[in-house]
Amino acid sequence: MVVQRLAALGRFGQFAGRVVARVVTPPWEPAATAHHLWAVVSRCLAPVLATTVPLGMVMALQGLAIFDLYGAQRLLSPLVSVATLRELSPVLASVLVAAQAGSAFAAELGAMRIREEIDATEVMAIDPLRVHVVPRLVALLVACPLLNLVGSIGGIVGGWITAVVLHGETNGVYWANLWALTHPSDLWGGFVKTFVFGWIIGLLACYHGFHAEGGAPGVGRAVNDTVVVACTSFIVANYFLTSALFGAVGS
Amino acid sequence: MKLLGHLRGFAAFVVAVGRATLANPLPVGRALHEAYAIGVRSLPILLIISVFVGTNLTVQGRNAFADLGGESLVGMFVALAGVREMAPIMVASMVAAKAGTEMASQIAVMRTQEQIDALQVMAIDPHWFLVTPRLLGIVVVLPALTMISILALMLAGLIVGQVQLGLDPVAFVVQARATTAPEHLLYCAIKAVCFGIIICLVSCYCGFASDPGPSGVGRATNAAVVVSAVLSAILNYWLSTVMFGR
Numbered sequence: 184m185v186v187q188r189l190a191a192l193g194r195f196g197q198f199a200g201r202v203v204a205r206v207v208t209p210p211w212e213p214a215a216t217a218h219h220l221w222a223v224v225s226r227c228l229a230p231v232l233a234t235t236v237p238l239g240m241v242m243a244l245q246g247l248a249i250f251d252l253y254g255a256q257r258l259l260s261p262l263v264s265v266a267t268l269r270e271l272s273p274v275l276a277s278v279l280v281a282a283q284a285g286s287a288f289a290a291e292l293g294a295m296r297i298r299e300e301i302d303a304t305e306v307m308a309i310d311p312l313r314v315h316v317v318p319r320l321v322a323l324l325v326a327c328p329l330l331n332l333v334g335s336i337g338g339i340v341g342g343w344i345t346a347v348v349l350h351g352e353t354n355g356v357y358w359a360n361l362w363a364l365t366h367p368s369d370l371w372g373g374f375v376k377t378f379v380f381g382w383i384i385g386l387l388a389c390y391h392g393f394h395a396e397g398g399a400p401g402v403g404r405a406v407n408d409t410v411v412v413a414c415t416s417f418i419v420a421n422y423f424l425t426s427a428l429f430g431a432v433g434s
Numbered sequence: 435m436k437l438l439g440h441l442r443g444f445a446a447f448v449v450a451v452g453r454a455t456l457a458n459p460l461p462v463g464r465a466l467h468e469a470y471a472i473g474v475r476s477l478p479i480l481l482i483i484s485v486f487v488g489t490n491l492t493v494q495g496r497n498a499f500a501d502l503g504g505e506s507l508v509g510m511f512v513a514l515a516g517v518r519e520m521a522p523i524m525v526a527s528m529v530a531a532k533a534g535t536e537m538a539s540q541i542a543v544m545r546t547q548e549q550i551d552a553l554q555v556m557a558i559d560p561h562w563f564l565v566t567p568r569l570l571g572i573v574v575v576l577p578a579l580t581m582i583s584i585l586a587l588m589l590a591g592l593i594v595g596q597v598q599l600g601l602d603p604v605a606f607v608v609q610a611r612a613t614t615a616p617e618h619l620l621y622c623a624i625k626a627v628c629f630g631i632i633i634c635l636v637s638c639y640c641g642f643a644s645d646p647g648p649s650g651v652g653r654a655t656n657a658a659v660v661v662s663a664v665l666s667a668i669l670n671y672w673l674s675t676v677m678f679g680r
Binding site: 230233234237238240241242244245248249262265266269270275278279282283286287289290291293294297298364398399400401402403404405406407410411414415418419421422425426429 | 479482483486487489490493494497498510514515518519523527528531532535536538539540542543546547598647648649650651652653655656659660663664667668670671674675678679
């Protein structure tokens, strides 16, 4: 059991090394990359917004319950913007990208492996990593920060809907205080986080799809493993990134 | 158009499951088996996720309140955000990712291999045989998983607060206790039951409605996790409004 796990880890390391070597060296496949980028963004946009907007609304709801006690409603929009920019949007957008795009990539590559299309590519002396894996990975690296930006805006608008539209807080107060506690570094922090998460999702999805075996059930397993392992890894990574980016050492 | 077709299909599926569950004897043994399988297989990743969400909430809470000079409010923040929102929704997302995708891919494989048709030929209602035990199992086990996750999350927050950030653990616990009433845990359990029903019905429907073949299985698995995560997040807002709103 332990030996199998270690062997799988080693195979993943080998795979990751070979993929990274191809990401940084030409020739690239700009057309395929653009195609996958468009697919990721168009397929993930609605789920990302459909998750971040309600969570922004919930944040504002719970925040109002607390700040009303202290009469500090002006702190509501900073709470929403800090939480959304630093945590909610990067993590949720990435969970959705892993669930939607990562699993789609694993399913596509897994189906290609089962139908022996990847072997056919190799027989034609075309590098399957370069034409199938690298464009998908690069597309995720670009799409994750982009979707995070959209998700952040969605979360802040969601908070505005709860506070101003549904609970009648003052519109001007919400927008004027929005940036009271946020710094540009929060935005960059979100970008760095989602870029790292993009690497994690892309490598894991392509690894599981590329090494799928055992017919249709194997594809299902590959998709399942991708979502679970990717989400777990980047929530663990998120803690270390938060500690590193937003500086948190005991006083 | 396709979406409307799926909505109609899903409604018909829910009705069929409800009717099959009520009309046949309850499969208690297989439901317990499913509950055990879902709970045990999801528990390790849930513990990892909960621990790191708890640590993360603590670090962020301390950061946010340090500007306001209110580091003593961290316990309140972690209890509020963690217990009421993060734990239920995180557990739901991870169970959707782990158990939901498994349900979808198992049933989609059965669809591909014509096992569902075989059940029908044997005059066994596939909804009752495949969906009902999973539904009962997840409804039983998801509240329990949520409670375990809340415990792990708060403990992790407490430990990181003391070790990494140097917060007072007693103040942390006192504030967390002050923010959380016993009925809040009941609300979390109700949330978990609702999410469980959504995850199970959506995932099983995706499996039943899948196209045959490897790519059909992949697409069904994919749709299961995305749709159930999004629906859980939206439902969470309404549940929070009813339970915690003013």
